[in-house]
Amino acid sequence: MFVIFGFGDQKGEEKQGSRVEHCFHCNNDRVWIASKVTENFSLFFLPVFPYKTTYTYRCPICNHGHQISKEDFERM
Ligand SMILES: [Zn+2]
Secondary structure, eight states: OOOOEEEEEEEEEEEEEEEEEEEEOOOOEEEEEEEEEEEOOOOTTEEEEEEEEEEEEOOTTTEEEEOOOHHHHHOO
């Protein structure tokens, strides 16, 4: 039997933060973006189950940022 499977199928969700942050990387003050990226295990190109979720908070200009917790993401 021929089975195609893979890791790394990604789904993302983004939302704007609620306050202006200063970015020390590009020196701009902007509302940052909180994003959630879920990586899925896929079978025959269909996502079967998520195996990794990362939450980040980043500058929309230079994409410099850091990881945040799920709770922080949901609070935004
Ligand atoms: Zn920046």
